[in-house]
Amino acid sequence: xxxxxxxxxxxxxxxxxxxxxxxxxxxxxxxxxxxxxxxxxxxxxxxxxxxxxxxxxxxxxxxxxxxxxxxxxxxxxxxxxxxxxxxxxxxxxxxxxxxxxxxxxxxxxxxxxxxxxxxxxxxxxxxxxxxxxxxxxxxxxxxxxxxxxxxxxxxxxxxxxxxxxxxxxxxxxxxxxxxxxxxxxxxxxxxxxxxxxxxxxxxxxxxxxxxxxxxxxxxxxxxxxxxxxxxxxxxxxxxxxxxxxxxxxxxxxxxxxxxxxxxxxxxxxxxxxxxxxxxxxxxxxxxxxxxxxxxxxxxxxxxxxxxxxxxxxxxxxxxxxxxxxxxxxxxxxxxxxxxxxxxxxxxxxxxxxxxxxxxxxxxxxxxxxxxxxxxxxxxxxxxxxxxxxxxxxxxxxxxxxxxxxxxxxxxxxxxxxxxxxxxxxxxxxxxxxxxxxxxxxxxxxxxxxxxxxxxxxxxxxxxxxxxxxxxxxxxxxxxxxxxxxxxxxxxxxxxxxxxxxxxxxxxxxxxxxxxxxxxxxxxxxxxxxxxxxxxxxxxxxxxxxxxxxxxxxxxxxxxxxxxxxxxxxxxxxxxxxxxxxxxxxxxxxxxxxxxxxxxxxxxxxxxxxxxxxxxxxxxxxxxxxxxxxxxxxxxxxxxxxxxxxxxxxxxxxxxxxxxxxxxxxxxxxxxxxxxxxxxxxxxxxxxxxxxxxxxxxxxxxxxxxxxxxxxxxxxxxxxxxxxxxxxxxxxxxxxxxxxxxxxxxxxxxxxxxxxxxxxxxxxxxxxxxxxxxxxxxxxxxxxxxxxxxxxxxxxxxxxxxxxxxxx
Ligand SMILES: *[C@@H]1O[C@H](CO)[C@@H](O)[C@H](O)[C@H]1NC(C)=O
Ligand SMILES: *[C@@H]1O[C@H](CO)[C@@H](O)[C@H](O)[C@H]1NC(C)=O
Ligand SMILES: *[C@@H]1O[C@H](CO)[C@@H](O)[C@H](O)[C@H]1NC(C)=O
Ligand SMILES: *[C@@H]1O[C@H](CO)[C@@H](O)[C@H](O)[C@H]1NC(C)=O
Ligand SMILES: *[C@@H]1O[C@H](CO)[C@@H](O)[C@H](O)[C@H]1NC(C)=O
Ligand SMILES: *[C@@H]1O[C@H](CO)[C@@H](O)[C@H](O)[C@H]1NC(C)=O
Ligand SMILES: *[C@@H]1O[C@H](CO)[C@@H](O)[C@H](O)[C@H]1NC(C)=O
Numbered sequence: 064x065x066x067x068x069x070x071x072x073x074x075x076x077x078x079x080x081x082x083x084x085x086x087x088x089x090x091x092x093x094x095x096x097x098x099x100x101x102x103x104x105x106x107x108x109x110x111x112x113x114x115x116x117x118x119x120x121x122x123x124x125x126x127x128x129x130x131x132x133x134x135x136x137x138x139x140x141x142x143x144x145x146x147x148x149x150x151x152x153x154x155x156x157x158x159x160x161x162x163x164x165x166x167x168x169x170x171x172x173x174x175x176x177x178x179x180x181x182x183x184x185x186x187x188x189x190x191x192x193x194x195x196x197x198x199x200x201x202x203x204x205x206x207x208x209x210x211x212x213x214x215x216x217x218x219x220x221x222x223x224x225x226x227x228x229x230x231x232x233x234x235x236x237x238x239x240x241x242x243x244x245x246x247x248x249x250x251x252x253x254x255x256x257x258x259x260x261x262x263x264x265x266x267x268x269x270x271x272x273x274x275x276x277x278x279x280x281x282x283x284x285x286x287x288x289x290x291x292x293x294x295x296x297x298x299x300x301x302x303x304x305x306x307x308x309x310x311x312x313x314x315x316x317x318x319x320x321x322x323x324x325x326x327x328x329x330x331x332x333x334x335x336x337x338x339x340x341x342x343x344x345x346x347x348x349x350x351x352x353x354x355x356x357x358x359x360x361x362x363x364x365x366x367x368x369x370x371x372x373x374x375x376x377x378x379x380x381x382x383x384x385x386x387x388x389x390x391x392x393x394x395x396x397x398x399x400x401x402x403x404x405x406x407x408x409x410x411x412x413x414x415x416x417x418x419x420x421x422x423x424x425x426x427x428x429x430x431x432x433x434x435x436x437x438x439x440x441x442x443x444x445x446x447x448x449x450x451x452x453x454x455x456x457x458x459x460x461x462x463x464x465x466x467x468x469x470x471x472x473x474x475x476x477x478x479x480x481x482x483x484x485x486x487x488x489x490x491x492x493x494x495x496x497x498x499x500x501x502x503x504x505x506x507x508x509x510x511x512x513x514x515x516x517x518x519x520x521x522x523x524x525x526x527x528x529x530x531x532x533x534x535x536x537x538x539x540x541x542x543x544x545x546x547x548x549x550x551x552x553x554x555x556x557x558x559x560x561x562x563x564x565x566x567x568x569x570x571x572x573x574x575x576x577x578x579x580x581x582x583x584x585x586x587x588x589x590x591x592x593x594x595x596x597x598x599x600x601x602x603x604x605x606x607x608x609x610x611x612x613x614x615x616x617x618x619x620x621x622x623x624x625x626x627x628x629x630x631x632x633x634x635x636x637x638x639x640x641x642x643x644x645x646x647x648x649x650x651x652x653x654x655x656x657x658x659x660x661x662x663x664x665x666x667x668x669x670x671x672x673x674x675x676x677x678x679x680x681x682x683x684x685x686x687x688x689x690x691x692x693x694x695x696x697x698x699x700x701x702x703x704x705x706x707x708x709x710x711x712x713x714x715x716x717x718x719x720x721x722x723x724x725x726x727x728x729x730x731x732x733x734x735x736x737x738x739x740x741x742x743x744x745x746x747x748x749x750x751x752x753x754x755x756x757x758x759x760x761x762x763x764x765x766x767x768x769x770x771x772x773x774x775x776x777x778x779x780x781x782x783x784x785x786x787x788x789x790x791x792x793x794x795x796x797x798x799x800x801x802x803x804x805x806x807x808x809x810x811x812x813x814x815x816x817x818x819x820x821x822x823x824x825x826x827x828x829x830x831x832x833x834x835x836x837x838x839x840x841x842x843x844x845x846x847x848x849x850x851x852x853x854x855x856x857x858x859x860x861x862x863x864x865x866x867x868x869x870x
Contacts, residue, residue: 092195097162125153145223182214224324232293238326250330254293264358273357313346330356361393365463380484402442407479414472419462422455429454446475480663600650623717630681632714652707657700668823681713683849686754698760740774755843762838771816830859
């Protein structure tokens, strides 16, 4: 068959029989032939069928050439991979191939014809290459004349050592990046220069050895550094021996099973065994306490381990996550360096916590007071470990551990505060979720086509095109896509909800680990933290009352699910099963404004202004730009949530509709809603309810942002005044201060939150206070609308930022 007809024929067949796969399993690959990514099942198998080599999917349209266990048979997504040629450079899912060239080179060619990986067997050896073969041991071997081995996969392992594979000083094992990401990770098993087999964390910034325990010398670790042959091997029966005297037998020593030794992405080395019909089980591991593995939790964070839940990380007191998708980046301080500015500091002790290494010396026979003094005298001291009269001042907080087994505690050095520092919640699921997946563009090289093929392709293209148009039209028809608003982006709108869907109760039960982690209580229900099956972190609100039919509930939920604004919390879905009613929202990393206002690390002035503006925008959208009027009716700091960049998002809107508090037709609410301290007088005097009730509550929130004082208690004791209406107390206190015949600076200084330590923009405070007082007018007609409020803030926000004053 000539070169032109063959593709034509193939094309014809794939049109007529689109689902027939041309699967070809081979025992050898001869020179001049290749394995193609386009043909699923185009693989090389070992004689006994235990191993297969071929293209393995590692991401969307991304493939690596790999070897995997093929007995028992596995579906291509769940095979156990033991080797990869191009783990760091996946190839395209179209047109890529592995070729054994006539000159003897084994090459992996991407869709754009670049060579991604190659054995340099072509030029170097005079011996001509005969064939490529996968042995029963799992070794992929390239043989030349007289069966000499020109290249073998055993000489370039990735993260796995198979039985009988030599482990040498030039073949370290490197873990993969994560469970679903096969590219090179940070953990390395290798022979060190002193001939010892070690585990190293080799991260982007720091490297450290953690096995054998770094404080032991070789003989205490039962190793020897006097044998420089640096070889190790696991035999078929589970006997591992190394030239540094490390020896072990696996727990199932002797059994005839499949085995592999793998440096896992979590930094542990494990030997796995599998007998027929079973799952892999661990028959040996290097580290029994997973928190002694370095690097998992980056700087300023601590590893914690729970036998049932697994391992997780938490930030040290006074620190917050650096990168939400990656714990290895650790946490960053929420306060300025003690070297930049002199601040009063305090020491807060966290028992059962330790950070290994990075001490500024070791001081014996010190009292706690002496140790504190020592740390205070060093501006870069971040705290100290104090144990049995020994003092270890810390200059860096690395290799942190937090577990009941840890002896002694760490004393963190933190800016002095009246409020207590709290340990954040532990999220066990967080470490198991992968970072983003690789996605390769779906493009591939076009061959030079003959005219006949071009015509055929045109024909196929026409059919496909028509199909696409039909599909699109039907889709539009079914989904009633509305035209987009012009210039929408600048106003903070974004595309309609994409992932809004129904969840099953079981799914949510699993995602919230049986509703175990409560993160808040709001009107109508309790909120739990959840990790969805696609690894998104969510907040699940479980509604108390289910006094509403399923259809009605769905109608309300989908209305709310359709509201989209960057200052409104995103609803991802709902669950309505039997008596259960749940709502699934995006999770806000920094919690509520209320939590932030009561935390010792200050919300900086610029953040506060952003929060004031953003929440006004969200409310304005609810009031004026929605197709239907949505009153919030419960605006308060607990319902303003902050994302990772402190952008505010209004939460819990529309709940009055879902909870079916009767008759939301402007005036006739049957029950008083809202929260003490934030309620407009209309509620009390039974007056018509309009959007101005939200404006009133917003005004109180502004006052709270500026003064740091809650209208419902706390810091208000020193204000005095009647106790009839709490919001009035805060309001009249601010009004009084303002009225006093003193220069602006004085009254502002009196009311502004002392936690701002004098760092604020005096003009903006004036603007915020003026707006707030206007919002809390008794007469609702004297209050601005939310969009007028936005305008006022924008006007002043754009002007010169005024002068910063520092007290
Ligand atoms: C792989 O998945 C298939 C179906 O999804 C399942 O039947 C098979 O047991 C799995 N194999 C392994 C090794 O997990
Ligand atoms: C392992 O090393 C030994 C000794 O150097 C050698 O004889 C053997 O062929 C090697 N095995 C493999 C699979 O390379
Ligand atoms: C394990 O292998 C080593 C080296 O081959 C050998 O000396 C030792 O006897 C073996 N141990 C067992 C229990 O078979
Ligand atoms: C060094 O280790 C190798 C492999 O375990 C062993 O064969 C050799 O005898 C050892 N050499 C010495 C001097 O102990
Ligand atoms: C610790 O200090 C006490 C009192 O200063 C002294 O008596 C004791 O010998 C010291 N111990 C050590 C181990 O230095
Ligand atoms: C802390 O408390 C002290 C006394 O209890 C008080 O004088 C001071 O103003 C408070 N500081 C802050 C920031 O609230
Ligand atoms: C794996 O992780 C690396 C490093 O974070 C990243 O560059 C790569 O895109 C990831 N690959 C996959 C398949 O997700």
